[in-house]
Amino acid sequence: MTTSDQILARLMQLHPKVIDLSLDRMERILAALGNPERRIPPVIHIAGTNGKGSTQAMIRAGLEAAGKRVHAYTSPHLAHFRERIRLAGELISETELAAILEECEAANGGHPITFFEITTAAAFLAFSRIPADYTLLEVGLGGRLDATNVIDNPALTVITPVSIDHTQFLGDTLPQIAGEKAGIIKRGVPCIVAPQAPEGREVIETRAEALAAPLRIARQDWDSYSEHGRLVYFDDKGLLDLPLPNLPGPHQIQNAGTAIAALRELGFGEPEATAAVTRAEWPARMQRLTRGPLVEAAGDCELWLDGGHNPAGGEAVAATLAAMPKRPTHLVCGMLNTKDVEGYMRPLASQIRSMIAVPIPGAEATLPAEETESAAIRVGIAATTATDTLDAVRRIALEEPGARILICGSLYLAGDVLRQNG
Known part of the structure; x- marks a missing residue:
């Protein structure tokens, strides 16, 4: 039997000689697969420079505490590729992964395609076949032209803190990079915005206004901070007095606030917020x-x-x-x-x-x-x-x-x- 590692090695050979950020290849392979991205559970789409993974892990912990079945897609993996695709709470099995990669390889027909694009298509295919309540989708690079940005009507978008990174693809100024991240904002879809530098926040606000997308902005519509060994979160729905995040580091306070703001926007309350900060698991972050x-x-x-x-x-x-x-x-x-x-x-x-x-x-x-x-x-x-x-x-x-x-x-x-x- 062909292993997933063997198939992934073959897929690497399809990589274009020059990466041009574009959705053309993604749209082609998804069409060949029957557009599985249109049949996945409601999407929470997460972009940003830092904190995407931790924020996603906290949102997932909160949703699962509410008894929800959650798909999750993240990158890169650490020890094994299977970490990238979680189906209804469980990592995709080796058998499922190998079968779905082979299906995508056949649908692609040998055309040039990036490794991230074809494996993202595989994730969408897997998500479309297993019932769940939500799909957590982490952007790979940027946002506007990222392979994940083919979801027309997500339930919610989230933008974690934006800073300078991947300048060879996204631009070398903060407003340029923030513009790429803001590309996940969709018409009329609420967007949770983590703390941002003023020049980045301005770009995000301009994009949201053009699309009539309601924003929930840190330090304006919600805030989170530590006080007396506790996490305090408040918004227009009230104040929550919670344990500190189990993920270590002062920066996890703002990631936790972002996750809680997302959960509140989805209609969840204090039990889910508590689970978000106490049950999240995210390796290799302190x-x-x-x-x-x-x-x-x-x-x-x-x-x-x-x-x-x-x-x-x-x-x-x-x-x-x-x-x-x-x-x-x-x-x-x-x-x-x-x-x-x-x-x-x-x-x-x-x-x-x-x-x-x-x-x-x-x-x-x-x-x-x-x-x-x-x-x-x-x-x-x-x-x-x-x-x-x-x-x-x-x-x-x-x-x-x-x-x-x-x-x-x-x-x-x-x-x-x-x-x-x-």
Whole structure:
């Protein structure tokens, strides 16, 4: 039997030599499949630069606490592709995934198509065949021309914080990038807007006004903050006094507020909001590792993992470290050559003692460890290199037992770590 990994490897060969962001290929393959995107449960479409995955995980936790069956689509995966497609609460099985990928491969007929486009079509096909109450759909890149943006009438759209990233595709100014994200807004469909920089928010408001789409804007129509060890959320429906999010980090307060605003817009109340902040699971976002060979190599050190990779992600990690109990902290960092490495590291400089740079195994776009090291030194971080993550963890554990070690810089590195640790 052909495995999903074998089919996915074949699909990679169809990738166009140059990626032009367009919906043409997506519309072609969906038509060949009978337009499954028109037969999926009501969609909650989520775009943004940071916080999409955490916000989606919280919305899903709230909906499932209400007894709802929820499909979910997210990317990239960490350890295995199956993580991207969740059918009515469960990860798609290997058998289902292989069968649906082969069906999409046949429908595509060998035409050029990006890996994300054809696998998104596979997700829509799977979603169309399993009954559920909602479909949570996370944008892959941008919004306006993203492969997920073929849903004409979602139940709700959500825009998490927008910042500078993927400039080679989305533009190099915040208003340009916000315009791409705002491309998921649909005529008359409510949109939840997380806290934004003023120039980004203005673009989102202009787009929504043109489409008569009602906005629920952070710090205007709703707000969330921590007070006395609790999460306070309020909007025009009232105030909620909730536990702090189980996902660690100060930035999860605004992600939780965004998720709760979405749940309230859908008609859910305090029990679902409580579940959203206490039951969400989202790996590689300031995740404490507790088992596996890397944990054994760390000895008495705390071992943490985070997949943030842009300047806003670096700020979120730095704020999380600042809020944690004081402990000497060292980074093990691997990054892609498409990222703003100094922008990511600059906020971290004041929170850590040193960094060991590593390459990302199996990633063609990995930044050489020596270049990651040089970027760290330029922003004031004492840095060196190691051949791999295990070597780096062992060295830190030997030099400073009981320290905190954070493996960070890329979701691809995070995925490799999770595979190593079972």
